[in-house]
Amino acid sequence: MKVIECTDLAKSYFGKKVLNNLSFSIEENKITGLIGRNGVGKTTLLKIIAGFIKETSGEIKVFSERPFNSLNVSANSIFVDDQMSFPPALQLYELLEAASSFYPNWDMELAKRLFDYFSFDPKGYHNRLSKGKTSTFNAIVGLASHSPITIFDEPTTGMDASVRKDFYRALLKDYIAHPRTIIISSHHVDEIENLLEDVLLLKDGRNHLHLPMEELKAWAIGLKGPTEKIQEWVNDKEIVYENKIGTNTSYVVVRNDFADSALQSARLAGLEITAVSPSDLCVYITNQTKGGIDDVFKER
Amino acid sequence: MSLKNVNLTEVVKRQYFFKLKANIDAMSSLVFLQLLAMLFSMGGSNSFHSSYDQVALEVSYFSGDVIIGFTMIWAFVTAITITTRQYRNHDFSFVTNRLSSSLSNILFLLTASIIGGITAILARNLLLVFKYIFSEEQIYGIPLTFQDLLLGVSATIIYLFAVSAIGYLIGALVQISKAFVVLIPVLFIGMLFIDGVMNRDPFIAYVFEFYVMESSFGLFFVKMVSTAALFFIASISILNRLEVRR
Numbered sequence: 089m090k091v092i093e094c095t096d097l098a099k100s101y102f103g104k105k106v107l108n109n110l111s112f113s114i115e116e117n118k119i120t121g122l123i124g125r126n127g128v129g130k131t132t133l134l135k136i137i138a139g140f141i142k143e144t145s146g147e148i149k150v151f152s153e154r155p156f157n158s159l160n161v162s163a164n165s166i167f168v169d170d171q172m173s174f175p176p177a178l179q180l181y182e183l184l185e186a187a188s189s190f191y192p193n194w195d196m197e198l199a200k201r202l203f204d205y206f207s208f209d210p211k212g213y214h215n216r217l218s219k220g221k222t223s224t225f226n227a228i229v230g231l232a233s234h235s236p237i238t239i240f241d242e243p244t245t246g247m248d249a250s251v252r253k254d255f256y257r258a259l260l261k262d263y264i265a266h267p268r269t270i271i272i273s274s275h276h277v278d279e280i281e282n283l284l285e286d287v288l289l290l291k292d293g294r295n296h297l298h299l300p301m302e303e304l305k306a307w308a309i310g311l312k313g314p315t316e317k318i319q320e321w322v323n324d325k326e327i328v329y330e331n332k333i334g335t336n337t338s339y340v341v342v343r344n345d346f347a348d349s350a351l352q353s354a355r356l357a358g359l360e361i362t363a364v365s366p367s368d369l370c371v372y373i374t375n376q377t378k379g380g381i382d383d384v385f386k387e388r
Numbered sequence: 389m390s391l392k393n394v395n396l397t398e399v400v401k402r403q404y405f406f407k408l409k410a411n412i413d414a415m416s417s418l419v420f421l422q423l424l425a426m427l428f429s430m431g432g433s434n435s436f437h438s439s440y441d442q443v444a445l446e447v448s449y450f451s452g453d454v455i456i457g458f459t460m461i462w463a464f465v466t467a468i469t470i471t472t473r474q475y476r477n478h479d480f481s482f483v484t485n486r487l488s489s490s491l492s493n494i495l496f497l498l499t500a501s502i503i504g505g506i507t508a509i510l511a512r513n514l515l516l517v518f519k520y521i522f523s524e525e526q527i528y529g530i531p532l533t534f535q536d537l538l539l540g541v542s543a544t545i546i547y548l549f550a551v552s553a554i555g556y557l558i559g560a561l562v563q564i565s566k567a568f569v570v571l572i573p574v575l576f577i578g579m580l581f582i583d584g585v586m587n588r589d590p591f592i593a594y595v596f597e598f599y600v601m602e603s604s605f606g607l608f609f610v611k612m613v614s615t616a617a618l619f620f621i622a623s624i625s626i627l628n629r630l631e632v633r634r
Binding site: 135139140141142151157158159160162163164171172173174175177178182186187189190191192193229236 | 390391392393394395396399402405406409410411412413474477478480481482483484485486487488628629631632633
């Protein structure tokens with residue numbers, strides 16, 4: 089079953105297009121990673137799915153309903169980020185109780201256990217928490233809500249390395265026990281690549297790639313060797329990334345549509361063939377500019 | 389995870405109880421304001437002095453008007469406050485849509501008006517008790533029957549609810565555009581000026597006459613509550629289109 093369907097979705101702020109003809113659909117009970125560079129419209133897309141903001145044009149259906157002002161979508165989804173705001177008058181423990189009265193699938197035992205594990209003070213206040221603690225508390229609310237659609241928008245902002253690891257592990261364990269649709273947007277692809285089943289890659293406000301993680305891992309290969317030979321091999325291929333190492337050596341990432349025999353002969357010709365990690369690949373694909381940061385400082 | 393359907397009434401009810409807890413600060417500011425108003429009223433709202441030969445006469449009037457006035461300002465400010473972005477975001481951390489958020493806000497404002505109305509009238513009586521105990525002057529008062537008290541409380545509650553409806557609408561307008569922060573006072577004061585220049589009774593006087601001078605309680609009730617309802621409906625339809633957390 090498709091829980092999120094989106095056709096030709098567009099959103100503009102003050103005349104500037106953030107999302108542009110975005111079409112995709114997300115299946116039930118999958119963990120999808122939403123990947124893209126800063127300002128590409130990840131948060132905008134997630135907020136439209138959560139019903140916080142309106143689409144400018146196109147169509148978005150969540151549980152076959154338009155999410156904006158839908159009570160059913162709100163009851164069955166949660167949007168977690170570091171900007172979640174709670175009334176300053178309520179203590180953390182009261183906030184958990186309030187959440188449990190609102191979310192129909194709320195798991196209070198899980199919430200309490202996580203709350204204790206991350207050593208929160210039940211009588212503390214949300215607005216007095218540090219950045220990392222705020223993110224952790226919000227993530228607890230997100231996990232314990234057991235919402236059929238759980239959206240994490242950069243959930244690990246400010247968390248330290250060990251809490252981040254714990255969070256991903258908790259997410260995976262709880263997902264296995266209670267499968268549901270989870271969307272995570274993050275810049276740390278390497279941290280979540282083992283968690284994700286699908287990857288949705290945004291570029292220029294559009295759906296650039298939407299494919300299972302396994303396919304993404306094999307989507308491209310890296311070739312390294314003398315520049316001339318490399319040119320020969322890749323001249324009719326889709327080049328994702330190109331880098332010169334020294335004077336005469338090149339490293340090129342290309343779409344992996346080589347036949348096995350072709351790879352074999354490339355290897356024999358002295359080219360080094362490597363797999364490209366999903367996190368590097370995402371960076372290469374979503375790069376908006378040719379060249380790198382070094383070019384900024386060149387010939388000044 | 390299976391989908392759960394929720395209905396509007398259930399969500400509004402939960403939000404209402406949630407807001408009673410979350411907006412507890414409004415209640416503490418009510419207590420503070422009413423104490424302050426009592427302090428101001430201690431000196432009497434109106435007094436005159438006359439002397440003849442050896443006799444000097446000084447009369448001061450005491451009333452709960454200042455307390456009720458302060459409570460009205462409180463209701464107005466509270467209504468504006470809960471339309472602000474921050475308060476709307478609180479709702480959207482949990483289950484809500486814009487309609488349920490407004491409906492629970494209105495229920496909260498009604499509750500606040502009831503609490504404000506009862507405490508304002510009681511504070512007036514407390515003021516008289518203070519005067520009676522601590523002052524050496526003679527106190528005269530029109531005897532207050534239970535019926536009068538009930539009438540006073542209900543009228544105050546209706547006033548407060550109407551004032552909060554105005555506040556809620558202004559708050560909603562400001563949420564569309566910050567220009568209304570300037571526009572509304574300019575319009576209001578500008579109207580007084582124009583009426584002054586044109587040498588006619590200010591428009592606000594007619595409004596005052598229509599609502600406040602009404603001598604039949606039934607008619608007063610109908611006028612005030614239906615106007616408040618209109619204001620709230622306007623606010624709901626404005627807030628229904630607003631995006632949150634953008």
